[in-house]
Amino acid sequence: MAERDPEAVRRFVERFASDMVEAGMQRMPSRVFGALIGSDTGRLTAAELAETLQASPAAISGAVRYLAQVHMVRREREPGSRRDLYVVDSDIWYETLLDRDRVIARWRKSLEEGIEALGADTPAGERLAITLAFFDFVGEEMEGFRARWQVRKAELLAARRS
Numbered sequence: 001m002a003e004r005d006p007e008a009v010r011r012f013v014e015r016f017a018s019d020m021v022e023a024g025m026q027r028m029p030s031r032v033f034g035a036l037i038g039s040d041t042g043r044l045t046a047a048e049l050a051e052t053l054q055a056s057p058a059a060i061s062g063a064v065r066y067l068a069q070v071h072m073v074r075r076e077r078e079p080g081s082r083r084d085l086y087v088v089d090s091d092i093w094y095e096t097l098l099d100r101d102r103v104i105a106r107w108r109k110s111l112e113e114g115i116e117a118l119g120a121d122t123p124a125g126e127r128l129a130i131t132l133a134f135f136d137f138v139g140e141e142m143e144g145f146r147a148r149w150q151v152r153k154a155e156l157l158a159a160r161r162s
Contacts (some may be wrong), residue, residue, distance in 0.1 A: 014034070016037070017031040018030075029064075031063070044085065046083075071095065071099045091153075094146075104138070111128050111132045
């Protein structure tokens with residue numbers, strides 16, 4: 001495997017983090033996520049993250065806590081050690097979309113209650129009904145999307161291995 005330019009890696013992490021900040025994520029969780037997704041193993045300890053990002057242990061702790069809460073990383077115990085590893089999986093974006101599916105299911109229930117409370121024939125009720133219809137449409141499309149992604153992923157992995 002070729003040696004990496006540490007400066008190029010640092011620039012990637014910071015650029016990716018900036019992109020995520022622009023999309024609404026906090027800066028330190030974005031940097032931690034960038035460092036994890038850019039590592040070969042996809043798993044780093046808090047100390048490795050702090051060293052890589054030149055950040056305090058407290059900043060790393062808060063960032064990984066946030067990322068774990070939104071299911072973008074998971075914590076594992078390092079075998080034979082008391083240290084935690086923070087892990088990002090290759091399928092993180094797929095898993096994140098599935099997690100959003102669960103959130104949308106909760107929103108759907110609230111929208112249904114809102115339509116009933118506001119009245120389906122009011123402008124607010126109509127707006128909620130259109131939002132609900134959009135979520136239904138997205139849910140229907142997601143089923144096909146998930147199936148197509150599994151096929152595409154298998155093809156990509158087979159091509160990389162050959």
